[in-house]
Amino acid sequence: MEVLPAAGRWQEINEVDGMTTEAWEPVQRVRTYEQVMAQIEDRILDGRLKAGDKLPSERDLSALLGVSRPSLRESLRVLEALGIVDIRPGGGAEGGAVLVGEPGSGFVNLLKLQLALGQFDQTEVLETRIALETWCCEEAAQRATEQDHRELGLILDRMDDPDIGTAEFNRLDAAFHVRIAESTGNSLSAHLMGSLRTAINRQMIEAYARLENWKETATVVRREHRDILDALHRREPAEARRAVGDHIRSFYNIGNVEA
Amino acid sequence: MEVLPAAGRWQEINEVDGMTTEAWEPVQRVRTYEQVMAQIEDRILDGRLKAGDKLPSERDLSALLGVSRPSLRESLRVLEALGIVDIRPGGGAEGGAVLVGEPGSGFVNLLKLQLALGQFDQTEVLETRIALETWCCEEAAQRATEQDHRELGLILDRMDDPDIGTAEFNRLDAAFHVRIAESTGNSLSAHLMGSLRTAINRQMIEAYARLENWKETATVVRREHRDILDALHRREPAEARRAVGDHIRSFYNIGNVEA
DNA sequence: GCTGGTTAGTTGGTCTGACCATCTGATGTT
DNA sequence: AACATCAGATGGTCAGACCAACTAACCAGC
Numbered sequence A, B: 001m002e003v004l005p006a007a008g009r010w011q012e013i014n015e016v017d018g019m020t021t022e023a024w025e026p027v028q029r030v031r032t033y034e035q036v037m038a039q040i041e042d043r044i045l046d047g048r049l050k051a052g053d054k055l056p057s058e059r060d061l062s063a064l065l066g067v068s069r070p071s072l073r074e075s076l077r078v079l080e081a082l083g084i085v086d087i088r089p090g091g092g093a094e095g096g097a098v099l100v101g102e103p104g105s106g107f108v109n110l111l112k113l114q115l116a117l118g119q120f121d122q123t124e125v126l127e128t129r130i131a132l133e134t135w136c137c138e139e140a141a142q143r144a145t146e147q148d149h150r151e152l153g154l155i156l157d158r159m160d161d162p163d164i165g166t167a168e169f170n171r172l173d174a175a176f177h178v179r180i181a182e183s184t185g186n187s188l189s190a191h192l193m194g195s196l197r198t199a200i201n202r203q204m205i206e207a208y209a210r211l212e213n214w215k216e217t218a219t220v221v222r223r224e225h226r227d228i229l230d231a232l233h234r235r236e237p238a239e240a241r242r243a244v245g246d247h248i249r250s251f252y253n254i255g256n257v258e259a
Numbered sequence C: 001g002c003t004g005g006t007t008a009g010t011t012g013g014t015c016t017g018a019c020c021a022t023c024t025g026a027t028g029t030t
Numbered sequence D: 001a002a003c004a005t006c007a008g009a010t011g012g013t014c015a016g017a018c019c020a021a022c023t024a025a026c027c028a029g030c
Helices: A032-045 A058-065 A069-081 A106-116 A122-143 A146-159 A166-182 A187-199 A201-210 A214-233 A237-255 B032-045 B058-065 B069-081 B106-116 B122-143 B146-159 B166-182 B187-199 B201-210 B214-233 B237-255
Strands: A085-088 A096-099 B085-088 B096-099
Touching: A032 A069, A032 B106, A058 A069, A069 A085, A069 A096, A069 B069, A106 A122, A106 A187, A106 B032, A106 B106, A122 A166, A122 A187, A122 A214, A122 A237, A122 B122, A122 B187, A146 A166, A146 A214, A166 A187, A166 A201, A166 A214, A187 A201, A187 B122, A201 A214, A214 A237, B032 B069, B058 B069, B069 B085, B069 B096, B106 B122, B106 B187, B122 B166, B122 B187, B122 B214, B122 B237, B146 B166, B146 B214, B166 B187, B166 B201, B166 B214, B187 B201, B201 B214, B214 B237
Parallel strands: none
Antiparallel strands: A085 A096, B085 B096
16 A cells, blocks of 8 residues: 555646647647546556555645646546546545556446447347357366355355246346356456446346246256356366357347347 | 437436435435436437437536536546547537447556556456457358458468568557457457457567567467468368467467566 | 638637535544 | 544535637628
8 A cells, every 4th residue: 555645756747848839730639637547557557556555635646747636537537437446535544546456347337338339239249258158167167166166056056946036037147157257267257257247237137027938948047057067067168168158049049039 | 410409308417305314324425427427328328329429518518417517527538438429629510529339449448457457467368368269260260251361361461571570560460360350240359359459469569579589489470370361261160269279378378488 | 703811609628716525533521 | 431523634516717729600802
């Protein structure tokens, strides 16, 4: 933990170049908030700032950088939305902007909007999930520990509840897939996967809701999940890959009956 | 193209609840910029806003929403950083915030910082690339057109230049991999892949620069690229998958000799 | 009538200064 | 010692102002 001012000087952004207006040609407009972002990025990239460090207060930092508080705040807002800093109000040790070391909801925020805007479509999300999850299962079949197996089993057990609702079923479904990814030890894959899943969560729930006989679908899903877990238990990467691929494709076909 | 005010009323954010201060208990703090984001998100999600639409001017929109311009601007900054809107200064038809329909550099911005912060490490990026690229190659072996094959060949031809520098070689290398992904028709996978690659671009270049005999490495890389393209030509998914997996792993081993 | 320069208005970009709610931590009281 | 209180710091928000860049309409001159 380190408070910034002690970690070297911040460079003031508003530097005069004192030259004539000529020779100012292709240099595209750079907004001050971008320059602020750039300075913070640099300090992160070269290690002067690391996870857990706390930034100076908005007033201090804006003064250090020679920019106004609103501009500085625009930068902080972006960093917050990206999940880079965590901002808490209040004074003392608790308040302030802290660099976070754990991935947050940055991807989900991004993906949801990009999906809604039609930058990507649902089929692409599905295929990308298949790409990631087949690899994850393949690796999980080799890397997963007994503990991973147990926890995955517990999730499936909870999904066996005959009185379960679609919302909870869907939640556990997602948890199962993410848990597999996590058992590979690759948090990026796991996080990406989870984000993709979350981004289309709304559609998933609606798809479940559209099913008249969703209980039958649930039965199929339960069976396929068990198959996947069995393959992990038996440590058969190829079989695990096949099982999860079929599983995702099968659910996609069901859910898209009337899409 | 549609300018917003005509597309239904915006709901003012500052609504009084007129109640006593009691019964205000677990409702966690919601900042106005988040409420603005939420309203714009809603309009995107339900289709009232779509790619190509232009938002009202900052002054108008802030008035419509009943928030101050700085708060509104914080929201716009975030949407811009996420690649959701494109903001251009100046009046008339050119200026203003426009919703974009093409994925931009949102992922890269995010990944670079998350990587720098240690939220993920390089090995995870590598493995995720393998997950995505093996799938992409497998599919590309089935989906790629003759045109795709031609363009990929052209990229490899340019990499054959014996006088090529590391920077250009690396750039073409990335282009080759991304072009394969694009030939699957899955722009999400392609974009994710490209973003992962871009996020570690700096490290890639440094890795190349560290190699004393990088020419030899380049020879190996060229050969492996040709193998991959051959597999695509012959439309052998399994072979394409294997070739690209080996290729990535092989380069990783070389580049990490002294990492 | 057409061209070209001028001007008014709009837009985003930025800043200043102010006020509020909340939380911390020291102060002071019981 | 325990509690209540208050000053200060912090983030959250706002109003108003100015600037630079650009558009579009206007107008003078040919």
